[in-house]
Amino acid sequence: MSGVIKFRNLTKIYDGITAVDSLNLEVKKGEIFGFLGPNGAGKTTTIKAMMGLLKPTKGSIVVNGEKISTSAGISSSSVGYLPEVLDLWDNLSGEETLRFMSDLKGVSRSEVEKLLHKVGLSRAGDRKVKGYSKGMRQRLALAQSLLGKPDLLILDEPSTGLDPSGVAMVKNIIREHVDRGGTVFLSSHILPVVEEVAHRVGIIVEGKLRTVDSVSNLRDQLQIPTKMNILLSSNHKKVEKYLRKSPMIKSYSGSKNMLTVTCNKNDKKDILDLIEECGVDVVDFDIKEGSLEDIFLSFSRGDM
Amino acid sequence: MNSKNKKVMAIAKKEFMNNVRNKWVFILGIIFVGTILLTSAYGGMETRGEAGIRGFEFTINIGTSMVLLLSSVVAIMVGYKTVVEEVEDGNIGLLLTSELKRKEIVTAKFIGLSAVIASAIIGGLAIGGLVIGFAASFEGALDYLYFMILSFLFSLVFLSLAILMSSMVKKKSHALAGGIFLWLFFNIIYELVLFGLLVAREGMPDFAEGNFEFLFPEWYWFASLLSPNETFWMGVNVILGRYNLPDILSLPVITVILLLWIIVPLVLSLFIFEKKDL
Numbered sequence: 001m002s003g004v005i006k007f008r009n010l011t012k013i014y015d016g017i018t019a020v021d022s023l024n025l026e027v028k029k030g031e032i033f034g035f036l037g038p039n040g041a042g043k044t045t046t047i048k049a050m051m052g053l054l055k056p057t058k059g060s061i062v063v064n065g066e067k068i069s070t071s072a073g074i075s076s077s078s079v080g081y082l083p084e085v086l087d088l089w090d091n092l093s094g095e096e097t098l099r100f101m102s103d104l105k106g107v108s109r110s111e112v113e114k115l116l117h118k119v120g121l122s123r124a125g126d127r128k129v130k131g132y133s134k135g136m137r138q139r140l141a142l143a144q145s146l147l148g149k150p151d152l153l154i155l156d157e158p159s160t161g162l163d164p165s166g167v168a169m170v171k172n173i174i175r176e177h178v179d180r181g182g183t184v185f186l187s188s189h190i191l192p193v194v195e196e197v198a199h200r201v202g203i204i205v206e207g208k209l210r211t212v213d214s215v216s217n218l219r220d221q222l223q224i225p226t227k228m229n230i231l232l233s234s235n236h237k238k239v240e241k242y243l244r245k246s247p248m249i250k251s252y253s254g255s256k257n258m259l260t261v262t263c264n265k266n267d268k269k270d271i272l273d274l275i276e277e278c279g280v281d282v283v284d285f286d287i288k289e290g291s292l293e294d295i296f297l298s299f300s301r302g303d304m
Numbered sequence: 305m306n307s308k309n310k311k312v313m314a315i316a317k318k319e320f321m322n323n324v325r326n327k328w329v330f331i332l333g334i335i336f337v338g339t340i341l342l343t344s345a346y347g348g349m350e351t352r353g354e355a356g357i358r359g360f361e362f363t364i365n366i367g368t369s370m371v372l373l374l375s376s377v378v379a380i381m382v383g384y385k386t387v388v389e390e391v392e393d394g395n396i397g398l399l400l401t402s403e404l405k406r407k408e409i410v411t412a413k414f415i416g417l418s419a420v421i422a423s424a425i426i427g428g429l430a431i432g433g434l435v436i437g438f439a440a441s442f443e444g445a446l447d448y449l450y451f452m453i454l455s456f457l458f459s460l461v462f463l464s465l466a467i468l469m470s471s472m473v474k475k476k477s478h479a480l481a482g483g484i485f486l487w488l489f490f491n492i493i494y495e496l497v498l499f500g501l502l503v504a505r506e507g508m509p510d511f512a513e514g515n516f517e518f519l520f521p522e523w524y525w526f527a528s529l530l531s532p533n534e535t536f537w538m539g540v541n542v543i544l545g546r547y548n549l550p551d552i553l554s555l556p557v558i559t560v561i562l563l564l565w566i567i568v569p570l571v572l573s574l575f576i577f578e579k580k581d582l
Contacts, residue, residue: 051397053582070406070578081401087393091322103314104402106307144398 004029004152004183005050009059012045019045021207022059027185032178034198035187036292038300042207043187044084047156050185051081064152080145084156084187087137090130094121094140097129098147107148115143119169134161142170152183159190171197195292203299210299215292222298224290225250225262228271232257233281242278243271257283265289311402312412319416323382329424332378336428339370344436357436360444361544364451367429368540372533373491375425375459380483382420383466385476386413387573391582392476407574414467414570421459426452447543450555454539457562461532462486464569471573471580494531498524522550532565 003026010023020042027033037043048054050061052068061068064078088097098112116125119139129137138161145153158170167190174184174197188194194201195215202212211218218224232239236254243249243259248267253260263271272282323329343366345357387410390396399409429452437445462483469482502524528534539558541547 048397048582052400053397055579055581070581079401081397083394083397085394086398088395089318089322091325092318096321100314100318101398104311104399104404106311106403 002029003027003062004031004064005185006062007046007050007059008061010046010049010056010061011058012042012049012054013057018207020049020204023204023207023209025202025209025212027183029183030178030181031200032174032184032186032198034194034201034292035185035204036191036194036201036296037204041204041300043204044156046204047084047154047185047187050154078148078151080147080150080153082141082145082153082155082158084160086141088129088140088144091128093126093128094132094136094143095125097140098144101144101147105148111147111149115146118146118173119143120166135163135166138162139166139169142173146173146177149180150182152185153177154185156187157189158186159188159193167193191292191296201292201295203296205299215295218295219265219290222290222295223264224294224298226265226268226290227260227262227288228268229286229288230259230261230272230275230282231284232259232275233283238280239275239278242274246271246274248274308404308408311404312408312415315399315404315409315412316416316419319386319413320419323417323420324423326382326420328381329378329420332374332381333424333428335374336370336425337431339374340367340429340432341435343367343370344432344440357439359440360433360436360442360448360451363432363436364444364448364540364544367451368537371425371455371458372536375421375455376462376487376491376533378424379421379459379462380466380480380487382417383463384470384479384483386417386467387470387577388473388476388479389470391474396582406578410467410471410570410574410577414463417463417467418460421463422456425459426456429455450543451540454536454543454559454562457559457566458532458536461562461565461569464566464573468569468573468576471577490531490533495534498527498531498534501527520547525549525553529561532562535561535565 005025005027007023007025010020011018012020023042023046035043035046045054049056050063050068052070055070089100092100094116095112098115099109102109102112113122113125116122119142121136121139121143124132124136129140132140138158142155142158145155153174155170155174159167162170171193174186177184184197186194186198198215200212200214201218203210213221235257236259239259240252240254243261244252248263248271250262250264259275261271268287272285275282340363341357344363390399396409400406404412433445433448433452436448465486466479466483469479469486473479473482502520505523506521525538528538535558538549538553539555539562542549542553542555542558
């Protein structure tokens with residue numbers, strides 16, 4: 001797979017403060033790439049540099065084979081962009097906004113109606129944007145990014161202001177886009193969404209890209225503990241002293257017949273066996289593997 | 305029309321649609337028509353003793369101050385936020401997905417906003433001119449046409465200056481403050497400075513004698529070219545045949561100077577905006 005976006009040694013310094021520091025990254029065609037980081041980590045600066053809105057202090061960015069510059073912007077109409085902060089033109093209706101963006105991108109206006117329907121704005125298309133709620137504005141902003149079926153979608157916080165159905169719509173749009181061969185560069189604070197859809201994630205902290213990998217690989221590398229909730233046939237106190245002594249158990253808490261432990265993901269079966277050996281039956285259990293949130297927190301706290 | 309020009313025109317059209325609905329543009333257009341007709345009908349009534357719409361020469365004479373004050377305000381109101389607002393609102397990123405360069409985006413905005421100004425100012429003056437023509441006479445209509453063209457160019461100067469402000473700053477409020485400063489500078493400060501220099505060099509003029517040759521020596525006219533307001537006023541004087549301006553300051557030359565006043569700030573804004581972090 002070839003690189004659709006290539007950052008080479010990207011550095012941006014504002015008034016002596018390094019917002020992005022020597023960022024090297026390649027996003028491959030057909031991939032959903034989750035770009036994560038705490039507030040002020042340099043995510044939006046990176047995206048703005050990619051769109052040609054900022055001039056890098058050092059380094060270069062290539063998108064779809066073209067080097068990005070501030071004078072030309074992202075000189076490819078096969079890119080759909082949703083900025084983090086976007087306040088669309090108040091005096092235009094939703095439909096007029098999409099028609100304008102169609103003309104601007106040089107694509108057919110026939111998509112406008114379909115896209116309004118896709119983002120749930122069919123009945124509000126003729127209303128002026130100034131009368132839209134925050135969620136409706138975000139849906140319209142998402143619709144404009146899809147005009148012309150771009151190869152690359154750059155989405156900066158696409159779920160902002162959306163209700164659960166809107167968040168589900170964003171996930172569907174991202175998946176559909178990749179299913180038809182597109183690429184998505186996704187920055188979001190809604191980590192479950194990123195975890196659900198992203199093939200790989202990159203975590204940037206204080207301007208430095210700390211890691212790039214799939215969520216499952218990161219989970220393994222970081223040995224993020226697995227959490228087990230176990231329902232016992234009798235009170236948890238019967239097994240407490242055995243489990244607390246076991247080196248497999250990283251944390252322990254219990255209430256009546258319910259027991260919660262964290263452990264390495266490979267020790268799950270051994271722990272269940274140990275409980276049975278104590279003469280207590282396991283009635284039911286569920287397992288929660290280390291989440292992207294745990295991984296994110298490990299990096300943003302500076303544990304890694 | 306090639307694809308790039310179509311995109312430029314799409315932005316120009318959007319600017320026009322978005323701003324022509326601005327109530328201030330509409331109100332100022334109405335004020336223009338109303339003031340032209342009212343001043344034509346009632347201006348100078350104390351000397352002529354009766355009301356009634358007068359001819360074009362009188363209207364140009366009395367309408368010059370209105371153009372100087374109002375059309376510059378219209379242009380600043382329309383232009384001051386055009387670039388900085390797109391940056392503040394995040395829309396500039398969308399415009400840049402169009403394959404257009406930053407320079408082309410600002411030029412497109414200038415075209416669209418020029419059309420808005422044309423509707424308010426040329427529209428207002430043209431309606432007023434037609435009423436005057438039918439109510440009084442069409443004598444001097446060509447002079448009135450020149451006056452309309454100069455008024456439009458003068459408004460474009462302030463549009464260009466407003467866009468320059470909008471391209472330089474990071475907040476709408478700063479662009480507005482810059483626009484207001486320019487309006488005050490060219491409408492009041494520069495004129496006062498020029499008049500102060502005139503008095504310092506030539507002594508206090510005797511207005512009662514109407515000694516205009518003395519009042520406006522040659523250097524004064526050339527120094528006036530450094531202000532679009534004074535340049536416009538000189539153009540009106542040429543149209544009306546008032547004062548003895550230096551021969552070189554003909555109507556075409558004054559028109560070219562006004563064009564330079566439009567082009568130079570616009571080109572500066574293109575270069576500033578191209579280098580700017582957004």
